[in-house]
Amino acid sequence: xxxxxxxxxxxxDPSGSAIGYRITGKLDEVQSPFQKxxxxxxxxxxxxxxxxxxxxxxxxxxxxxxxxxxxxxxxxHAAPKNVVIIGGGDCGTLREVLRHPxxxxxxxxxxxxxxxxxxxKWFPELCESNGDPRAQLLFDDGIAYMANREPGSLxxxxxxSTDPVGPAEGLFNKAFYxxxxxALKDDGILVQQSESPLVLLELIxxxxxxxxxxxxxxxxxxxFPQPCYPTGWWSCTLARKSGGFDxxxxxxxxxxFDTKYYSADIHKGAQALPPFVAAALGG
Amino acid sequence: xxxxxxxxxxxxDPSGSAIGYRITGKLDEVQSPFQKxxxxxxxxxxxxxxxxxxxxxxxxxxxxxxxxxxxxxxxxHAAPKNVVIIGGGDCGTLREVLRHPxxxxxxxxxxxxxxxxxxxKWFPELCESNGDPRAQLLFDDGIAYMANREPGSLxxxxxxSTDPVGPAEGLFNKAFYxxxxxALKDDGILVQQSESPLVLLELIxxxxxxxxxxxxxxxxxxxFPQPCYPTGWWSCTLARKSGGFDxxxxxxxxxxFDTKYYSADIHKGAQALPPFVAAALGG
Numbered sequence: 001x002x003x004x005x006x007x008x009x010x011x012x013d014p015s016g017s018a019i020g021y022r023i024t025g026k027l028d029e030v031q032s033p034f035q036k037x038x039x040x041x042x043x044x045x046x047x048x049x050x051x052x053x054x055x056x057x058x059x060x061x062x063x064x065x066x067x068x069x070x071x072x073x074x075x076x077h078a079a080p081k082n083v084v085i086i087g088g089g090d091c092g093t094l095r096e097v098l099r100h101p102x103x104x105x106x107x108x109x110x111x112x113x114x115x116x117x118x119x120x121k122w123f124p125e126l127c128e129s130n131g132d133p134r135a136q137l138l139f140d141d142g143i144a145y146m147a148n149r150e151p152g153s154l155x156x157x158x159x160x161s162t163d164p165v166g167p168a169e170g171l172f173n174k175a176f177y178x179x180x181x182x183a184l185k186d187d188g189i190l191v192q193q194s195e196s197p198l199v200l201l202e203l204i205x206x207x208x209x210x211x212x213x214x215x216x217x218x219x220x221x222x223x224f225p226q227p228c229y230p231t232g233w234w235s236c237t238l239a240r241k242s243g244g245f246d247x248x249x250x251x252x253x254x255x256x257f258d259t260k261y262y263s264a265d266i267h268k269g270a271q272a273l274p275p276f277v278a279a280a281l282g283g
Numbered sequence: 284x285x286x287x288x289x290x291x292x293x294x295x296d297p298s299g300s301a302i303g304y305r306i307t308g309k310l311d312e313v314q315s316p317f318q319k320x321x322x323x324x325x326x327x328x329x330x331x332x333x334x335x336x337x338x339x340x341x342x343x344x345x346x347x348x349x350x351x352x353x354x355x356x357x358x359x360h361a362a363p364k365n366v367v368i369i370g371g372g373d374c375g376t377l378r379e380v381l382r383h384p385x386x387x388x389x390x391x392x393x394x395x396x397x398x399x400x401x402x403x404k405w406f407p408e409l410c411e412s413n414g415d416p417r418a419q420l421l422f423d424d425g426i427a428y429m430a431n432r433e434p435g436s437l438x439x440x441x442x443x444s445t446d447p448v449g450p451a452e453g454l455f456n457k458a459f460y461x462x463x464x465x466a467l468k469d470d471g472i473l474v475q476q477s478e479s480p481l482v483l484l485e486l487i488x489x490x491x492x493x494x495x496x497x498x499x500x501x502x503x504x505x506x507f508p509q510p511c512y513p514t515g516w517w518s519c520t521l522a523r524k525s526g527g528f529d530x531x532x533x534x535x536x537x538x539x540f541d542t543k544y545y546s547a548d549i550h551k552g553a554q555a556l557p558p559f560v561a562a563a564l565g566g
Contacts, residue, residue, distance in 0.1 A: 007294055007301055009290070009292055009301060009303060011290055011303070011305070013305075016304060016328060017303065017304055017305070017327065017328065017510065018290055018292060018301070018302065018304070018305075019302060020294070020300065020301030020303060021299060021300055021301070022294070022296075022299040022301075042299060044298055045299060045300065061481065061514075198343075198344065198508070223508070225481070225506070225508060227300065227515050227516060231344075231510040231515055232509075232510050232515010233508035233510060233515055233516075259558060260557065261557040262557075263555065263558050265554075265555030266555050268552065269554075269555040270552065271548075271552075272546065272549050272551065272552040274543065274544045274546065275542060275544070275545075275546050276543040276544065
């Protein structure tokens with residue numbers, strides 16, 4: 001590689017492991033009221049976004065996360081119309097949600113407007129549905145937003161947040177989940193990014209415990225590959241007030257939009273938890 | 284962490300990405316006639332083995348690779364009795380193969396005896412079946428070994444090699460695959476570690492092409508998580524002379540040994556290739 005490239009590493013203390021990229025330089029940086037957002041160019045992964053030093057997304061592999069944060073839940077719900085995304089300021093999850101023609105309204109509520117401004121500038125492909133008349137972009141506190149929703153008004157709430165430290169800490173506890181529980185209809189689904197099934201199993205278990213205390217009765221953790229996050233193996237967790245996780249397989253097979261990672265078969269496959277994960281979560 | 288720890292990174296040039304670990308120090312090092320083998324201690328992953336600077340395995344996550352390199356093939360074959368492992372000097376694949384009570388003979392042929400000596404010393408849990416009377420450990424050239432096998436004598440050949448550069452380069456081409464084809468029975472299965480489905484799809488496609496030129500007619504690439512390898516997402520590829528990849532699901536469900544990652548459902552799930560992988564390999 002040419003002399004202008006260098007390597008940028010993120011050391012992830014909780015797992016004692018690191019992930020790095022060969023970068024071509026820093027393209028942008030902003031210190032918002034909440035966090036520091038940095039954009040790097042890379043030789044093989046397109047643009048990278050870091051928040052407070054933690055890798056948030058790369059142009060090359062974010063499809064894995066965004067597709068798995070949205071389509072499993074939207075194909076599990078019988079007819080999702082009203083969706084709220086808490087966090088998700090890069091707008092990639094919003095774009096995937098809006099691929100579902102039955103969705104009538106998708107509100108994205110991220111506390112930090114600068115994340116979206118940086119995404120618009122450096123990841124315009126993720127923002128291509130921001131002008132959709134069904135989309136509403138709010139820049140506000142997600143905890144307060146959910147606390148103020150009309151009871152039983154939402155079909156799906158997707159918590160597309162950073163790790164449970166800093167601004168996102170309040171998105172991983174019973175109080176917040178109670179707001180989600182109240183705001184969801186009886187057949188509603190809560191989705192949360194739930195970290196690495198290899199090194200953060202305890203966190204997933206605690207999260208499901210908090211969801212249970214808030215009233216949710218059924219849980220489903222779906223693992224998927226995500227190279228830019230610690231260990232390269234990530235998960236989302238779905239929680240329901242009632243009902244299970246059979247999904248609209250026929251609709252998923254016949255979907256009118258393309259996906260790169262998600263498919264009905266991938267959805268089914270992700271439901272098979274490895275024995276060591278099932279044993280840890282099963283208790 | 285205490286002052287004695289530091290971070291060790293492996294920069295993987297083909298993908299422009301890196302993986303690193305918080306290490307407690309170098310425990311051992313040997314320069315064999317073939318390669319440099321290093322052992323590090325780590326804070327969260329147990330011992331690490333590096334070969335020529337490339338991460339080979341960690342105590343914590345090698346079960347993913349070793350289980351997926353062995354059990355899918357052994358449960359796909361109707362009754363595997365004679366198994367050969369080319370490479371695999373850390374003995375982890377051998378251990379998994381020998382969990383199958385029907386296996387009568389498992390030969391591990393690694394060119395570098397020092398890999399096995401280091402594994403015995405620093406990863407004794409992987410070597411716990413080395414004394415099994417069905418096991419034979421050879422330290423020899425795998426290419427020559429396969430070229431000299433009696434035609435139609437083997438049920439499964441597992442190529443558990445390093446990347447296709449250096450000593451392992453000759454294990455990824457038509458000539459070597461022809462030896463495997465000849466040595467396998469008509470219902471035999473060839474398995475090869477096949478790198479990252481995200482960044483090395485072209486390599487997987489080329490490998491399948493070379494296997495096809497050697498006479499193999501059916502291929503199956505199974506992705507799985509593997510945090511210590513580039514991108515954290517890896518794969519193995521199975522090739523058959525005839526027949527398909529329906530596996531002995533009932534036997535897999537009833538298996539008399541424990542696994543941490545592999546299960547019949549994981550096996551089924553891995554058969555669902557993400558659309559972008561299927562599109563690239565399908566041609």
